[in-house]
Amino acid sequence: MSIIKEQIPMKEQLPQERKKNFYEVPLGYTKEEAILEATRCLQCPTHPCIDGCPVHIDIPGFIKAIKEDNLSLSIEIMHDTNLLPAITGRVCPQEEQCQVVCVMGKVGDPVAIGKLERYIADWELENRSRGNINIPKKKESKNKKIAIVGSGPAGLTCAVNLIKMGYEVTIFEGFHELGGVLTYGIPEFRLPKKIVKEEIEFLNKLGVKFNLDFPIGRSETISDLFKDGYSAVFIGTGAGAPQFMHIPGENLGGIYSANEYLTRVNLMKAYKFPDYDTPIKVGKRVAVIGGGNVAMDSARTALRLGAEHVFLIYRRSRTEMPAREEEIIHAEEEGIEFMLLTNPIRYIGNENGLVKQVECIKMKLGEEDASGRRRPIPIESSEFLIDIEQAIVAIGTTPNPIISKTTQDLKTGRHGEILVDENGQTSVKGAFAGGDIVTGAATVITAMGAGGLAASSINRYLSGELK
Amino acid sequence: MFKITKKQKLGPEMVLMEINAPQVTKHVQPGQFIILRVNEKGERIPLTVADFDSEKRRVTIVFQKVGKTTYLLGSIPEGGSILDVTGPLGTPSEISKFGTVVCVGGGVGVAPIYPIVKKLKSEGNEVISIIGYRSKNYVFWEEKIKNVSDKLLIATNDGTYGEKGFVTDILIKLLESNIKIDRVITIGPAIMMKAVSDITKLKKIKTIASLNALMVCGMGMCGTCRLTIGGETKLSCSDGPEFDAHLVDFNELMERLNVYKEEEKYAFEKWKTEAKI
Ligand SMILES: Cc1cc2nc3c(=O)[nH]c(=O)nc-3n(C[C@H](O)[C@H](O)[C@H](O)COP(=O)(O)OP(=O)(O)OC[C@H]3O[C@@H](n4cnc5c(N)ncnc54)[C@H](O)[C@@H]3O)c2cc1C
Ligand SMILES: Cc1cc2nc3c(=O)[nH]c(=O)nc-3n(C[C@H](O)[C@H](O)[C@H](O)COP(=O)(O)OP(=O)(O)OC[C@H]3O[C@@H](n4cnc5c(N)ncnc54)[C@H](O)[C@@H]3O)c2cc1C
Numbered sequence: 001m002s003i004i005k006e007q008i009p010m011k012e013q014l015p016q017e018r019k020k021n022f023y024e025v026p027l028g029y030t031k032e033e034a035i036l037e038a039t040r041c042l043q044c045p046t047h048p049c050i051d052g053c054p055v056h057i058d059i060p061g062f063i064k065a066i067k068e069d070n071l072s073l074s075i076e077i078m079h080d081t082n083l084l085p086a087i088t089g090r091v092c093p094q095e096e097q098c099q100v101v102c103v104m105g106k107v108g109d110p111v112a113i114g115k116l117e118r119y120i121a122d123w124e125l126e127n128r129s130r131g132n133i134n135i136p137k138k139k140e141s142k143n144k145k146i147a148i149v150g151s152g153p154a155g156l157t158c159a160v161n162l163i164k165m166g167y168e169v170t171i172f173e174g175f176h177e178l179g180g181v182l183t184y185g186i187p188e189f190r191l192p193k194k195i196v197k198e199e200i201e202f203l204n205k206l207g208v209k210f211n212l213d214f215p216i217g218r219s220e221t222i223s224d225l226f227k228d229g230y231s232a233v234f235i236g237t238g239a240g241a242p243q244f245m246h247i248p249g250e251n252l253g254g255i256y257s258a259n260e261y262l263t264r265v266n267l268m269k270a271y272k273f274p275d276y277d278t279p280i281k282v283g284k285r286v287a288v289i290g291g292g293n294v295a296m297d298s299a300r301t302a303l304r305l306g307a308e309h310v311f312l313i314y315r316r317s318r319t320e321m322p323a324r325e326e327e328i329i330h331a332e333e334e335g336i337e338f339m340l341l342t343n344p345i346r347y348i349g350n351e352n353g354l355v356k357q358v359e360c361i362k363m364k365l366g367e368e369d370a371s372g373r374r375r376p377i378p379i380e381s382s383e384f385l386i387d388i389e390q391a392i393v394a395i396g397t398t399p400n401p402i403i404s405k406t407t408q409d410l411k412t413g414r415h416g417e418i419l420v421d422e423n424g425q426t427s428v429k430g431a432f433a434g435g436d437i438v439t440g441a442a443t444v445i446t447a448m449g450a451g452g453l454a455a456s457s458i459n460r461y462l463s464g465e466l467k
Numbered sequence: 468m469f470k471i472t473k474k475q476k477l478g479p480e481m482v483l484m485e486i487n488a489p490q491v492t493k494h495v496q497p498g499q500f501i502i503l504r505v506n507e508k509g510e511r512i513p514l515t516v517a518d519f520d521s522e523k524r525r526v527t528i529v530f531q532k533v534g535k536t537t538y539l540l541g542s543i544p545e546g547g548s549i550l551d552v553t554g555p556l557g558t559p560s561e562i563s564k565f566g567t568v569v570c571v572g573g574g575v576g577v578a579p580i581y582p583i584v585k586k587l588k589s590e591g592n593e594v595i596s597i598i599g600y601r602s603k604n605y606v607f608w609e610e611k612i613k614n615v616s617d618k619l620l621i622a623t624n625d626g627t628y629g630e631k632g633f634v635t636d637i638l639i640k641l642l643e644s645n646i647k648i649d650r651v652i653t654i655g656p657a658i659m660m661k662a663v664s665d666i667t668k669l670k671k672i673k674t675i676a677s678l679n680a681l682m683v684c685g686m687g688m689c690g691t692c693r694l695t696i697g698g699e700t701k702l703s704c705s706d707g708p709e710f711d712a713h714l715v716d717f718n719e720l721m722e723r724l725n726v727y728k729e730e731e732k733y734a735f736e737k738w739k740t741e742a743k744i
Contacts, residue, residue, distance in 0.1 A: 174686050176504055176511075176551040211490075213553040215686055219490040240688035244700055251700065251719055253726035257690035263683055268510060274737055277510040277536060278683070279730035353722030400687055402705065 005108025008037040010115050015333040019303050022188045022271060025330060026090075026115075031069075034119040038067035040104060041111045048101035049113060055449045057081045059098055059113055066116060075124045078117070079136075083160050084153065084448060086125055086195045087182060089118030092445050093324045125198055135205055139166035144462060147172060147230040149216045149403070152180020153444045154236030154435025156200070157451030158458075159208050165459050169208045170230075174215035177267060180238055181436075182444070184267035185259070187297050189304070190327075193266075217402035222410070222431060232430045232458045235418060236451060239436035240400045244393055245289070249347030253354040254281055258290070258298045258394035265301055283389030284308045287358050288336075289344055290394035291321035296328065298392040299336045310336050311386060315343040315363050315376040339386075341365070343378065347391065357385050399437050407431075415440060423466060424454035432458055469503075469552040472525055474545040477607035478600075480532040481575065482541045483517075489524040491516070491554040497582035498560030498677065498709055501526060502685040504551040505539050512536050513682045513704070515579035515654075516555060526554075529578030529607075535735045542742070556685045557708050561675070562586045566649035567593040569641065570616075571634050571663050573655025574600060577608055579677065580654045585615040587652075593617050595641065595648075599634035599655075603627035635662045648672050653712065657721050664712035676712035678703045678720060681727070695719055 011027045018025050041063040049059040058077050065074035078085050094114040102110030146162050148155045151173040163169045177183050179196045216222065225233050242257035244250055264270040268278035286302040288295050291314035299310045314321060317340050321328055341363040348357040362382035365374035399416040411419045411427040417440055418433040420426050426433050434450025436442055460466040473485035491501055500515045518527035532541045560583050568587050572580035577598045587594050596616040600606050602625050613619040620637045621629030630637060651674040653663040660676040667674040680692035680703040687705035694703055697714035701707065
C-alpha cells in the first residue's frame, strides 16, 4: 500500500459562518476518516512521538487500535496515561510536541495525533452518554483523606489518580464552577463546556467530593486542612493573576485583562446578556494585545460578540507567536487583523473615561533574548493611532498569591511560583503542588502531567517511601 | 445553597439579611466581604460583611437595592436561599491601638463600618463615629453603632434627624475643635469618601477608605476592580478593599463604576417589566 503523504483533513465550520457563533470549529473525524488517518502511522519502533508527549501516551498503540477498529482497546491505552483526552485532543500544541517529531513528517505531513486522540475520546464520551460508562475499579480504601486545591487540569488529574488508588479525595475550588481555565478561560468554540462537565461528572461518579465557592487561604488555610484531618494537600491553583503593561490610560473603561474578558464570557455567560446578568462591552473596533493562545481566544471571542474589526497587536513577528499554529490559522481565516511588530504605548480616553484610541509604535527584531526569541526594539518616531472602543490585554498571567501569602514556610520563587522538588513536594510537609502555580502559565498537558506525578508522590509519601 | 436565616427591612430600599455561610465565618474579620450569586444566571456581586456570628456560622449583609441583582436578592424571602456565597474575601481592616479614631459612614456604608468600630473599640481606641443618611426614614443601626462608639454624631441631608447636612460638615467641625485625631476610616459612596479624603488630606490625618470598585472574581484573578493607588495599579479585591484614601484616584474609581451604566439600566428595566414591579 502506498503511503498517503497528506493528513486527512478534519471538517470545520466555514469561517464566514463560525465567526458569528460560539459552536466548536473543527467538527471531528468520521470513522472512515479516522481509520484512514490511523493507517498513516508507520508504527515505527523508535516512537519519538511518545517521548515528545509530556505524559508519554502510547501513541502508536492507541492509533493501531483505531486502525483495527478496536476502539475500546484504544481508549484503554489512552486512559493509562491521559484521563482527559477529549480535552487534550482539542487543546494540546501537538505541532510542538508529539507531531513535530513524527517520522511521517519527514516524508509528508506528520500523523494527526491530536485529531485521532479527539476521535477516540469523543467516541467514548458518546458511549458514556448512552449509559455505557466504565467506572474503573478502585483499590481498597486506604482511609486517608486528601485535599486538592484548585480544579484545573492539574487538580482534576491528581484527584482521579488518587481516588483510584483508594484515597478519599475532596477538591476545593474558589469559583462557583469546576474546571479552572478549561471552564473560565478557553472558549466554547474551542473546547465545548459540555465536555469539561462530562469529565467532571466522571470524577463525581468515581466518588471525588467537591467544595465550591471555597477559596483556600481565605475560607480555610492550608494548615486548617491538615488540622481538619487531611493527610496530604495538592495545590493546583494555576497562574490566574493578570499582568498589565503599566502604560498610561490602561485603567480606562473598555480595557480588559484577557482574564476578565474571558471570565465574563465563558464563566458568566455574558455573551447571553441580558438573559444572563453579567454584562460585557461589545465594541465595533477592538484591539487585542499579545500573541499567545489567550490573545487568539480573546480576539476570536470579540469577533463572535459582534466586533467589525479586531486588531491583534503583537510586538514580534508571526514566527515568534506562542499560540498554537491551528489557532493562528483559524484567527487569520476568520479575519482577525494582525498588526505584527507593533506595540501599544498609551491609551487615550473620551470625556466619560472610556477608551477611544490606542497609540502604538512600530518594532523591529534585534538579537535573541533569554527565551531564544529575537528581542523587539521600538523604531523611533514610528508612533501611530488606532481608533478603538475596546482593548483586551493578553500579555500573560502570574501565579495567584492568595495561598503563598497565607501559608507559613511555603517557599516561592521570583514570580510568586511555588517551589517544588522533583517529586512535586513543596517546602511544607505533606503539601505538594503542580501545574501553572509551579511553572507559570504553561499548557494543559503539562499541568496534567504534574498532577499525575504529585498523585504518585503523595501515595509514596503516605506509605512512608518519601520523606 | 446558602439559606437566608433572617431578613429585615432597614429603610427604603435598604435590606438586612443573615445568611448561613459556614465557610465564611471561620476566618472572617472586619473589613472583609463576600461575593454572592443569586441564581444560575446571576452575576457575582460583592457585599461587605456587616456582622457575623461565628458560633451559628452566619454572616449579616446590609444592601441597598440599586439595580437588578440587588432587587432580585431583595425579593428572596426569609427562609429562601442563595445559590453561591464565597468568602471571606479581601484583606481585613488594619486595626490596632491608634488612639482616637473617627469612623465616617454614609448611607449603606454605615453597616460595614460597624464591625470596624466594634473592633477598634475593643482594641482600646477612642472611637468617634459619624454617620449620615439621606433623611430620617433612612436611619438604621444608630443604637448599634452608638453602643460600640465613645461618641456618635448623626447627619441627615435634609435635617429631618440629627444635624442638617453631610457627614463631612460634621467632620469639618470636629476637626476645628482641635482634638487630636490619629486616624479616619470612611465607607460610603465614592463621592463622599473623596470629600472626606480631601478634608483630612489638608490636616494630614491618615485616612483609610473602603473602595467599592466593580468586581467579578473577587480573588485577584480578573482585574475588573483595578485602580490607581499612589500611581500604581492595585486590585481592590485582594490588595484592598481598604486603601490609604490620600493615594486613591477617586475620579478614576467613579468613572470605572459607570462603565456598565447603560447595560445595568437596560437589565434593570427589562427585569422590572418581566417581574411586573
Ligand atoms: C484563554 C486561555 C487559553 C489557553 N489555551 C491553551 C491551549 O490551547 N492549550 C494548552 O495546552 N493550554 C492552554 N492554556 C493554558 C492552560 O489552560 C493552563 O496551562 C492550564 O489550565 C493550567 O492548569 P492548572 O490546573 O495548573 O490551573 P488552572 O487551570 O488555572 O486552574 C486553577 C484552579 O484553581 C482555582 N483556584 C485558584 N486559587 C484558588 C484558591 N486559593 N483556592 C481554591 N481554588 C483556587 C482557580 O479558580 C482555578 O479553577 C490556555 C490558557 C488560557 C487562559
Ligand atoms: C468590596 C465591596 C463591598 C460592597 N459592599 C456593599 C454593601 O455592603 N452593601 C451594598 O449595598 N453594596 C455594597 N457594594 C456595592 C454592591 O456590590 C453593588 O451595589 C451591587 O453590585 C449592585 O448590583 P445591581 O445589579 O443591583 O446594580 P447595578 O445594576 O450593577 O447598578 C445600579 C446602580 O448602582 C451603581 N453601582 C453598581 N455597582 C456599584 C458599586 N460597586 N458601588 C457603588 N455603586 C454601584 C451603578 O453605577 C448604578 O447606578 C460593595 C461593593 C464592593 C466592591
